[in-house]
Amino acid sequence: MDILIAETDSVRAAALAVRLEQMGVGRVRIAPPASTLADIVNTERPDLVIVDMARPDRGSPEQVRKVTASGVPVTLFVDEDDPAFMEAAITAGVVSYHVNAAVIADIRPVLRSAIALFRYARTREARLAAAEAELADRRRVDAAKRLLMRRDGMAEPVAHRFLQRRAMERQMRLPEVARALLREAGEDLA
Template identity: 65%
Template sequence: MYILIADTDRTRAEALAARLGAQTAGYVVQVAPSNLSLSTAVAELRPDVVIVDMARPDRDSLEQVRSATAQPAPVMLFVDEDDPNFMEEAIGAGVASYHVDIATIADIKPILRSAIALFRRGAERERRLAEAESALAERRLVDAAKRLLMQRDMMTEPAAHRFLQRRAMERQVRVAEVARALLGDDEEKMP
């Protein structure tokens, strides 16, 4: 596993990297280069996990974290002081794991595994939601095409559905593609 540590305090980041390296045999731990923004470092280095350690988080820091969470890797955030409002904002920004005071945590491995599991679960949920939204959009498109056929060509609903299915089989495309083409052709003919 490749872990990227981002911290404005280079000494603290290197100490955390050494601690992680000692606890997680076989893991590659790297401190993010100071000449790269967090989002650029994550995009270029493509870590499996990103650990962001902040002494005093602020809105600018949160924006950097938000840009890092857009990448396909879980972001773990460690802060020095508990701030419930900032925690809510950080989780809303896509942070997979939020913790206060990394120095008091004896073993980081379970937290890493938990963050990865939560991230994967969230990514799977997002994937399923996108599929459901796509299926719903296709269903609406097919229904609109059937309504058009029923109004324009005086077809019954079952006949309109069979018409769309036959066209899809003939052209070897999905029914939604036939519906999209039909609706597009009809819109072009409208004045």
């Protein structure tokens, strides 16, 4: 496992790095404080980012959002419980939020579960996006059929066959034919 620690306190970051290395979690690096977290993550491409904070910083969720958008899970260790900050962090994409990580005897399961949760969430997001795209395609085809039924007096099965034939003739997908037909009529659903 390749871990990047983001912590503004270099002593605290070094202590966490030593602890992780002693546990044998894999390669551990400390993010240089001069760069933004998202830039470092895009350059280094770690498996996981640990953000370790003595006091939750209100600007951190935006950095977390940028990191998770690049496809890297973030786990957050804080010293003080702050329910509002926790909600903001999870909304931003933190997959694992822990208060007082120093008392966690073995951190490896925490890190592995954070990566697994992140992958699971990404898979669900991809499935949701695919389902939404399929639904949009169906709506577009239905709208094209309604147009043909209204404009040309076709019955629904005839309108559907018309769209299918046109798709085969033009070697296009049915939703693409529907979009073109709707666009020509000035009724594109976008």
